[in-house]
Amino acid sequence: MTQVEDIRDGEERVIERPPMEPTLWEKSRRGTKGVCSPGTDPQAVAIKIPAQLLRSEPPSLPELSELEVVRHFTRLSHLSRGVDTHFYPLGSCTMKYNPKVMDRIPEIPGFRDLHPRMDSEGMQGLLEALSICEESLASLMGMDAVTLAPAAGAHGELAGILIARRYFESKKDRTRTEILIPDSAHGTNPASAAMGGVSVRVVASGPDGGVDLDSLRDALSERTAMVMMTVPNTLGLFEKNLKEMIALVRSAGALLYMDGANFNAFMGVLRPGDLGFDIVHINTHKTLATPHGGGGPGSGPVGVTRELAPFLPSPRVIKEEGRYRLANPEGSIGPLRSFIGSTLVLLRALGYMKMLGKSGLRDVSLYALLNANYLRVLLDGVLPRKGEGLCAHEFVLSAKEFSNHGLHASDVAKEILDAGYYAPTVSFPLIVPEALMVEPTETESKETLDRFARDFRTICEKARRSPEALKGAPRRTPVSRPDEVGAARDPILTDPRSL
Amino acid sequence: MASFIPHTPEETGEMLTRIGLKSIEDLLLQFPATNPRPGAPDLSLLGEGMDERALLRWFAGLAEKNKDASRAVVFRGAGSYDHFIPSATGALVSRGEFLTSYTPYQPEASQGLLQAIFEFQTAISRLYGMDLSNASLYDGATALAEAVLVAIRETGRSRILLSEGLDPMIREVVHTYLEGLSIKIDLLPLGQGGQSTPESLKERVDESLACFVGAIPTFFGTIDDFNGVADLLHGVGALFLLHANPHALALLRTPGEWGADIATGEGQSLGLPLSSGGPYLGLMTARKKYVRRIPGRLAGLTKDSEGRPCFVLTLQAREQHIRREKANSNICSNETLLGIAALVNMALLGPGGLARAAAGSWKNAHELEKRLTALPGVRNLFPDAPFFHEFVLEMTPSAKRMSQFLLERGILGGLPLEPILGSSWSGRSLWCATEVRTEEEISQAVDLVREFLRQH
Numbered sequence: 001m002t003q004v005e006d007i008r009d010g011e012e013r014v015i016e017r018p019p020m021e022p023t024l025w026e027k028s029r030r031g032t033k034g035v036c037s038p039g040t041d042p043q044a045v046a047i048k049i050p051a052q053l054l055r056s057e058p059p060s061l062p063e064l065s066e067l068e069v070v071r072h073f074t075r076l077s078h079l080s081r082g083v084d085t086h087f088y089p090l091g092s093c094t095m096k097y098n099p100k101v102m103d104r105i106p107e108i109p110g111f112r113d114l115h116p117r118m119d120s121e122g123m124q125g126l127l128e129a130l131s132i133c134e135e136s137l138a139s140l141m142g143m144d145a146v147t148l149a150p151a152a153g154a155h156g157e158l159a160g161i162l163i164a165r166r167y168f169e170s171k172k173d174r175t176r177t178e179i180l181i182p183d184s185a186h187g188t189n190p191a192s193a194a195m196g197g198v199s200v201r202v203v204a205s206g207p208d209g210g211v212d213l214d215s216l217r218d219a220l221s222e223r224t225a226m227v228m229m230t231v232p233n234t235l236g237l238f239e240k241n242l243k244e245m246i247a248l249v250r251s252a253g254a255l256l257y258m259d260g261a262n263f264n265a266f267m268g269v270l271r272p273g274d275l276g277f278d279i280v281h282i283n284t285h286k287t288l289a290t291p292h293g294g295g296g297p298g299s300g301p302v303g304v305t306r307e308l309a310p311f312l313p314s315p316r317v318i319k320e321e322g323r324y325r326l327a328n329p330e331g332s333i334g335p336l337r338s339f340i341g342s343t344l345v346l347l348r349a350l351g352y353m354k355m356l357g358k359s360g361l362r363d364v365s366l367y368a369l370l371n372a373n374y375l376r377v378l379l380d381g382v383l384p385r386k387g388e389g390l391c392a393h394e395f396v397l398s399a400k401e402f403s404n405h406g407l408h409a410s411d412v413a414k415e416i417l418d419a420g421y422y423a424p425t426v427s428f429p430l431i432v433p434e435a436l437m438v439e440p441t442e443t444e445s446k447e448t449l450d451r452f453a454r455d456f457r458t459i460c461e462k463a464r465r466s467p468e469a470l471k472g473a474p475r476r477t478p479v480s481r482p483d484e485v486g487a488a489r490d491p492i493l494t495d496p497r498s499l
Numbered sequence: 500m501a502s503f504i505p506h507t508p509e510e511t512g513e514m515l516t517r518i519g520l521k522s523i524e525d526l527l528l529q530f531p532a533t534n535p536r537p538g539a540p541d542l543s544l545l546g547e548g549m550d551e552r553a554l555l556r557w558f559a560g561l562a563e564k565n566k567d568a569s570r571a572v573v574f575r576g577a578g579s580y581d582h583f584i585p586s587a588t589g590a591l592v593s594r595g596e597f598l599t600s601y602t603p604y605q606p607e608a609s610q611g612l613l614q615a616i617f618e619f620q621t622a623i624s625r626l627y628g629m630d631l632s633n634a635s636l637y638d639g640a641t642a643l644a645e646a647v648l649v650a651i652r653e654t655g656r657s658r659i660l661l662s663e664g665l666d667p668m669i670r671e672v673v674h675t676y677l678e679g680l681s682i683k684i685d686l687l688p689l690g691q692g693g694q695s696t697p698e699s700l701k702e703r704v705d706e707s708l709a710c711f712v713g714a715i716p717t718f719f720g721t722i723d724d725f726n727g728v729a730d731l732l733h734g735v736g737a738l739f740l741l742h743a744n745p746h747a748l749a750l751l752r753t754p755g756e757w758g759a760d761i762a763t764g765e766g767q768s769l770g771l772p773l774s775s776g777g778p779y780l781g782l783m784t785a786r787k788k789y790v791r792r793i794p795g796r797l798a799g800l801t802k803d804s805e806g807r808p809c810f811v812l813t814l815q816a817r818e819q820h821i822r823r824e825k826a827n828s829n830i831c832s833n834e835t836l837l838g839i840a841a842l843v844n845m846a847l848l849g850p851g852g853l854a855r856a857a858a859g860s861w862k863n864a865h866e867l868e869k870r871l872t873a874l875p876g877v878r879n880l881f882p883d884a885p886f887f888h889e890f891v892l893e894m895t896p897s898a899k900r901m902s903q904f905l906l907e908r909g910i911l912g913g914l915p916l917e918p919i920l921g922s923s924w925s926g927r928s929l930w931c932a933t934e935v936r937t938e939e940e941i942s943q944a945v946d947l948v949r950e951f952l953r954q955h
Binding site for chain 2: 020023024025033034035036038039041042044046048049052053054055056058059060061062063064066069070072073074075076078079082086088095096097098101103105106107109110111112113114115116118119121123124126128129136138139140142143144152154155158161165186187190191192194196197200238242243266268269271273274275276283285289291292293294296297298299300306313333335339340341343344345353354355358359360361363364366370371373374377378389390392413414422423425428443444446474477478479480481482484486488491492493495
């Protein structure tokens, strides 16, 4: 084990970093038998296949026993943090508790082992569940129709953009090829617009971080197809002028898209459809508590108004005389991915909606607001916050004052890791210098928030007192800071031992 | 009902006092008042909630109406395959440190996850015979669509050529992705023999072409021969893309050996359940020269400030959170956890186990084909083409009716091709047998097809 000096709290003591785990290829020993797979001797088959169609040598994959594999991945898990192990105040990502009962739903053989090309009479239960999932989401969003196809939020955005294109094409309006996006938006918004073949025009925020009404008015034109807005915005603020903005966009003849990444702030309280949005995506891996799996799978259902429903991606679940089937409607933008959707993720989300019900879901948002505002008040005066008054489900602090000491928000984040938490989101949104975006979620206790606030305050005091110490953080994690520049200069993306 | 909120009423009161509010409802003052939009579904559709037992019972009731693999033996593939999955896999990937973590933006607190991604990239690269792999995309279809976008950007050209051997569903997804970009999509027909021919390819390759995409094996199960294709394409500055089933690559010639520039695939066949169609696992591999062009997360090996080897997300300047509308793709969330599941499977089976499984699929499918085509009036549509674990069966009676007949008797038979490919395919169905099918199951399927033919 490596020993390093720990100089937290000004006291010097020695702590040990946990050992790293060798890679599978380092551990591999030729000839080791793992799990026995059903099958047959490959040599006997290979002689029956034309030689030019065969691979010349077996792939260089590791050879380990089952126990060695189990220990390897168990040890790797010990070198990572999840919501199950640590408070995860990662703003914009809604890292709430993922209820364990939902883990059992994708294990039900009737869903887990169902072939997606099953004849429709053999998948009535699945189609019924998905249909209920669509209805539940539609009522939560206040939209008329929902597609479950998008595999993630960004995929939902792409769907929304393609739907908007189709809509204006259907009206023979070929001038509307521009999408307006606030400068505080998630990076996926402009990237999705570019993939959908429309141009992006950025709308500046005002001094309070909200969309500037005059900038919006100036940017809107007969070329505007759609305006994409995040509600509440990425500062965790509900736009003060939202109703005026919506009216402006409407009168300009453009569609309104809501990026629902922050839906945890107002689920069951306020509905995007009632506000006047035409297209809305939500992220089930945020708001509806499906686990994020280290980067995915997610799911990004999209709700639309009646007018836009004909353009939703295919296939659609259709209910006729009590029976369900899949159909590919004429006007659809086409399939966005293989099969119906990330069904096992969607069933978890459905389970969450079913279990909590109307009032439980509303409570989720109330307590998400409570926790965020409580933590905001506890951190009042520790670092300046962007925005005033109540926040929604998250808030953004600026660590800019530390730049005088050569410190960045990311240095504060590393020290937070050492204090036993995952870190807040850093350097986003882009409109706040040295941003630290904090989202506690409703599932954290007051005690956790009290402790985090106390530690956060201590860390900021330390940054003022001995900034150098933060540059050495983190000290309690398996490794210290990686050389990211070196990693990108000459990328090593596969294990050299496998060659 | 449960909301997984830990607060006691006293704590809630203290917190509100600290914020300076009287009631928790006061937190809603920041939101505007709205009226329900006319015609929008009512919020009460969401119901009053239920407890764990009731919830699981409700789902079990729905699941009972589905004919999963335990109620209908799977002889159907077409992009989703019934394979052996070791028990250790589920136990490992359901660990909370993997399951409940986010994209590893903080490498020091995510080394295990990053190492798993790095090992996944390594395993997939070696399986495909390619230099590198990303951390995953949504599924095979979107992975291919993204690869086509790379080729279009790389060449600056606006025509692509897709093999008819690609799953029609995947071709349609490519169409959807290219919808807004004014790209001409041409099709390379499979010849009468079920394989593409060099002549028909040559006719369609010129300097306007961004890329050609072939399939290993084809949607119809046949194994295409891509000899000379890489040279032909590179000669006109076009890219060679291959979409390959990773299960088959334990035996078959790899995209790397064929000279492909980018290769994609559907990772479901690496030991993910059929999953009612998702979530699946998009694979993308490439030659090193395209490393800055490809979309998605990449985990790289580097050293920490104290010289220890460690892992980090790298080349993030390609990605949406940095480059915004100039990014290589909009992808953010991907399928990392499923990639780890595939990695665990590969590690448990090893190269020998994977080859054994692939050989088992080949053998079972060929046994099935031999016995079905021995039935009167039944033939393999492409009798002379080598095939892997799928084949097209042709007969006079409607394949749809046969499918129904078999399903009622506990067999998910070959996929009727008429709904996908049109009325001339009415008597044709796409059959599959993987390594998990037993001799008894194969006999049962053959007997039932014989029975169906006798009645129709």
